[in-house]
Amino acid sequence: MPMLLLFALATPSYAADFWPVGDRPAVVRPWSPPATPYGPGHRGVDLSAPIGAPVRALADGRVSFAGELAGRGVLAVELADTGDPPLRTTYEPVTATVDQGDEVRAGDLVGVLQLPTGHCPRTTPSCLHWGLLRGTTYLDPLSLLSPSARTRPPARLLPIWPFTNS
Template structure:
């Protein structure tokens, strides 16, 4: 099925569904008019850079409200940043940096006050903002999808998709692979002396350490050392004296 047809069907089902997010009681966490400074931009793999939420324009001290009905899951500081999270069934919304007097388990309705935007530490570099996140379990989702404004994704964020993306990344990123040289060996060096004539049958290429050697096919035979007309046995593998040599007899 073509991707364009899948996207059309997804749009149709989302608009015809009786539980469309825009009609389920969700709202913006700040009062309108709302300015979206940065949208949801998840990475292909979990350890790559991305943006797991949306940044909304807000000023220090501005009221931050619950996007939907639920219960406070956390209200406190994480790594020095004040944060509030609210659970809504299997979903969880997060708001930072937000200072709050609520406690874990407190019920909230859509539009109830959660706290105020903290002046420090800022989340955005250029100006104050509210970072609004949405999770289902450990998977980050687009918070704007609660309002029917999020981007439609044909593939869900599942472990299978992550493994598939990892396999695709290893295939298309061979330059980063530490074993890429095994798949792409270096080309053989060119012979600057030109082509060499073929060798006779049974003769291998010359050895880089001297004359050509034929691998032994039978038991090794010791050679004899001739000195002053007498025949002496070949010296052992111990240290050789000056003038002695060792080798293998040719048949």
């Protein structure tokens, strides 16, 4: 009889219990990795958020870039203790409140959401594009969230008071 081994997938130590913007924002455009390095796809997720919303670091790390690229503010943070090459999160469009080389802690304010640049879906007035890379390989940034942060609690029906029996 074959032996069945079960392995529990451990949540990484850097898994965040919060989102980079808002509290459980809507994912208005999901991650869709390209089949080839230059192929079509979406190399991050877009999170619905109002202009001026605070953007937070998802984990401890060092700011590897804070500036403007292609007319929009971009921020990149190399995450501490995530291997070689390290994981790197990107946030755009943001006005950075940190500088290149700064050390940040999980939850620190690192920027504020700028005016949209046409990247967001038309149904969403503004959004944060959040990316994750290891070297030049794009990964799903939602994998940085703890399981409890990724799932919404179930809807709960509450009684209507006062209860009347007619």
